[in-house]
Amino acid sequence: MRKNITKLLAGFACLCAFGVATPSFADAPAKTEAATTAAVATPAVTPVPDAAAPAAVPAAPAATAAPAAAPVANKGDTSFMMISTLLVILMTIPGLALFYGGLVRSKNMLSVLMQVFMVFALVIVLWCIYGYSIAFTEKTAFFGGFDRLFLNGIWDPAKGTFAAAATFSKGVVIPEFVFVAFQGTFAAITCALIVGAFAERAKFSAVLAFVVLWFTFAYLPAAHMVWFWTGPDLITNAATSASEALKAGWIWQKGALDFAGGTVVHINAAVAGLVGAIMIGKRVGYGRESMAPHSLTMTMIGASLLWVGWFGFNAGSSLEAGDVAALAFVNTLLATAAATLSWVFGEWISKGKPSMLGGASGAVAGLVAITPAAGFVGPMGGLVMGLLAGIVCLWGVNGLKRLIGADDSLDVFGVHGVGGILGALLTGVFAAPQLGGQGIFDYVTNKMSADPYSIGHQVWVQAQAVGTTILWSAIVSVVAYKLVDIVIGLRVPEEEEREGLDITSHGEQAYHG
Secondary structure (H helix, E strand, C coil), rough: HHHHHHHHHHHHHHHHHHHHHCHHCCCCCCCCCCCCCCCEEECCCCCCCCCCCCCCCCCCCCCCCCCCCCCCCCCHHHHHHHHHHHHHHHHHHHHHHHHHHHHHHHHHHHHHHHHHHHHHHHHHHHHHHHHHHHHHHHCCCCCCCCCCHCCCCCCCCCCEEEEEEEEECCCEEEEEHHHHHHHHHHHHHHHHHHHHHHHHCEEEHHHHHHHHHHHHHHHHHHHHHHHCCCCCCCCCCHHHHHHHHHCCCHHHHCCCCCCCHHHHHHHHHHHHHHHEEEECCCCCCCCCCCCCCCCCCCCCCCCCCHHHHHHHHHHHHHHHCCCCHHEEEHHHHHHHHHHHHHHHHHHHHHCCCCHHHHHHHHHHHHHHHHHCCCCCHHHHHHHHHHHHHHHHHHHHHHHHHHHHHHCCCCCCHHHHHHHHHHHHHHHHHCCCCCCCCCCCCCCCEECCCCCCCHHHHHHHHHHHHHHHHHHHHHHHHHHHHHHHHHHHCEEHHHHHHHHHHHHHHHHCCCCCC
């Protein structure tokens, strides 16, 4: 009976969260031809000349120029973005699932796989219903509107045309549906990252209910604040640059640099995970019983899939197959390799032996740290960031973890939180042109800004973005966990935890015999 009540309450919590976030269709603003999504360009269709017109018609004395043709998505860019989207999916299922699964005890392997798999599926559905619209349409500096509710307006059946999303280059677009899918995978992996912090003890229904609330009130505002803008095509002079900037997200307006999600993804998820680890409490037997990973083989496979998939995550964030994508690609390769080396050698020096777990953790630390900087810093800046990330995150999962005292099961905060904060701050340093970085792009002149780049100022802006993300995620997480605990309960009973969640929560076993 209690299980049935729990299921009903879990479903009720999900429906309540969805109801809060989703207005009726009648409340959605009417669509206009001018797109309001982040860099979504929906130009008017250029009229086709009348084929029956005479070949030589005298020109009118004051003839007006024909309207410019609408930008057309390049098939190469479109293919690149679809492949990048598939790579990000690969990062989560099976990459993150196997990475996490190998780190828990064998009796909880399937529970972790199930949580990652189901969170991914749940978030993709929510993203297409209302998440994309809230994150990437114009409304306020903190929260988008409902212009793309249920992905409405992307396909125009009357004209037989699809909307396009702008990139970071004037006149270059990609199909908006591709942009929707790409960004949806970011939302999904962010929510899936959180489950590693409270693995082996949380109720499955509670995890799903929490994800609905946190996705709606933490991830979507963060994505909007950091990444939403109206695109480069409307910027023609200083006045339009200023007016379009006022329509962007709050953190974007400040000038923060986050190429692929140091704040939105990693810091955001890590804070939510840490809050969860504290509020749910430590695992039964933590500090007294062995809780060693049951399969570092699976963890190594998962880490490798994460590294491969991360090329789509970072390079794909350029939104087109060009020089910046190539820069992000090489930075993802180099920084990750550097972090792997520095973590393993640091562990070798401090503990006497290099470990496979250290190698896999170092790789993920490097990937996290380079994420916000991938398209902004030069390769040597990426190298330094990777080397620092390996050492700093090694301290994060050891020294800092002991200082905090929380049972962050799979070191989500030690790697993603510490690495994300480090990477976000160092982006402000190594994006400097004098250090080989890209500097700031000026869309008025359509070239790199001629103004001097101030490292101190940019680091301060980056720190504001980090602080805002930490505060926002922490507040939403505390409220969401508390609500779920009141309605459902966050934690399984002690006897179920001791037996293992594979059997008690899912009625299955990962291994037999």
